[in-house]
Amino acid sequence: MKNEKKTVDRRDFLRKAGLGAVGAGATLATPLVGSAQADSENVDEKLKARYRQTDHVNTYYRVNRYPG
Structure with missing residues (x-):
């Protein structure tokens, strides 16, 4: 009797893993x-002012050394 080991070739593994990823991506993208x-x-x-320079914005500018 011959002892044969069933192994998965690296190329076969990568090919199957790639197909699985494509299939999973297709099912996730469908509901979007x-x-x-x-x-x-x-x-x-659309024309109203949205930017307000508040205390936390000023702190961000100061910490990151923006000129101001």
């Missing part, structure tokens, strides 16, 4: 597809 929606902001909301 949805319908596109239009922008809900009107012109006044």
